[in-house]
Amino acid sequence: MVHGANSIKKQLEWATKNLFSISCSAGLDSEVLLAFCLNKNRSYLLTWPEKELTAEQLECFREIIKKRLQPQPVAYLTGSREFYSMELNTTPDTLVPRPETELIVDTVLDLLADLDSPQILEMGTGTGAIALALKKYKPKSNVLATDFSQGALDVARSNATKHDLTISFEESNWYQHVPERKFDVIVSNPPYIAEDDPYLSQGDLPAEPIMALSSGETGLEALEVIIQDASSYLNKDGWIVLEHGYNQQQQVVEMLEKYGFNSIKTLTDYNDLPRVSLGLKI
Ligand SMILES: C[S@@+](CC[C@H](N)C(=O)[O-])C[C@H]1O[C@@H](n2cnc3c(N)ncnc32)[C@H](O)[C@@H]1O
Structure with a gap:
């Protein structure tokens, strides 16, 4: 023809x-x-x-x-991206959710399998991808999601409404406005690229918000802030679960040890790269 x-x-x-x-x-x-x-x-x-x-x-x-x-990223042009079988609104205020990040959702759902109504804190929620997926597959959970970006929180709220999921949102510089209560899991995919990493100027990354990608010179700054105070917000037997760069496993594991976590593990993503580390508060 x-x-x-x-x-x-x-x-x-x-x-x-x-x-x-x-x-x-x-x-x-x-x-x-x-x-x-x-x-x-x-x-x-x-x-x-x-x-x-x-x-x-x-x-x-x-x-x-x-x-x-x-x-400009495809997800900004169409205004949406699929994550964990959900169509999420996506704007230049938010990181485009990555397929690798589904690993952190799988990990948290496994850890919470025996809890009926767990308390979950997600920090740096962006489009709300992680928080929404957890709430969808753990419907009785109580989820608080935070971000420092008001623009990102607006998008995350719109996604919660779109998928009819009840989540609490709080504008917060990491723990600054997190209420003093205890969670069964703290989960985060924070900005972790070093600020002088040439990768930041490649592909679609220059179009994404820099605060979603990098938190400072080494890229480990946000991870350390999150790990450092996590124990005060976790129940006994609570978990911290973090996404990080494929080359940051050793430093993240050392930080988890330094701040007293136990049963530390690192999991690999679908490309067999070490991507998610977790630790238990006992
Ligand atoms: C790598 S993005 C992750 C977004 C989303 N959770 C995901 O996985 O697609 C990191 C998020 O952390 C937020 N962030 C950066 N600095 C922050 C801070 N100081 N306090 C809270 N959130 C922050 C950014 O606005 C961004 O939404």
């Missing part, structure tokens, strides 16, 4: 070729963005490759590909 220049197939080929220079998922990005402009799902594109785009659809696609080339 012959496909015209304005057909779905030809437009996807054009966009994919253009996006190769900035994205390692150029084909997928093109499909997601075209599906967004057509208000259809990706399977529609594969079912109707010969379908011609209208002038309005073509304009939407040209514009959105131009923005992707800046580069």
Whole structure:
């Protein structure tokens, strides 16, 4: 079959070729963005490759590909990203939730398997991804989620409403406004990239909020603040669970030892990289 220049197939080929220079998922990005402009799902594109785009659809696609080339992350352009089978609103105020972060949710759900209505504190919630996933799969839990960014908290609140999940939110510089009560788990995916790491200027990262990515010179600053005071907010037999860089396992484990945690473990992500460390308060 012959496909015209304005057909779905030809437009996807054009966009994919253009996006190769900035994205390692150029084909997928093109499909997601075209599906967004057509208000259809990706399977529609594969079912109707010969379908011609209208002038309005073509304009939407040209514009959105131009923005992707800046580069702006796909999740900011479509306004959403899937995490733990939930569609989450995502804006430039929030980190784009990463698939690797699903590991921290799996880990916490395993740790809390025997508690019916656990008390959970998530610090640095961003879109609310971790807090929402925990509440969804542990519906009787009591979840408090914090962030220092009011913009991120607005997005997290909108996501809680969208998914009909009841979560308490608090604007807080780490523990500053966390009420003096005890939790069964403190979980966080804090900013952990060193401020001079060249990775910060690569790919989509320059478009994401710097406070979501880096907390200082070594990248370990936020992790230490969180670990240092965690014991005062944890019940006996409570856990701290932290995501960190693949190269920070040793330092994080040493910090957990230094601040008195037990049964310390590090888990690897789907790429077999050490990503999540946890410790028990006894
Ligand atoms: C790596 S992002 C994680 C976002 C989300 N939890 C996720 O996993 O997708 C770190 C989050 O910590 C927040 N943050 C940075 N500094 C903070 C601080 N001093 N106190 C509280 N939250 C902070 C950022 O605004 C950001 O939302």
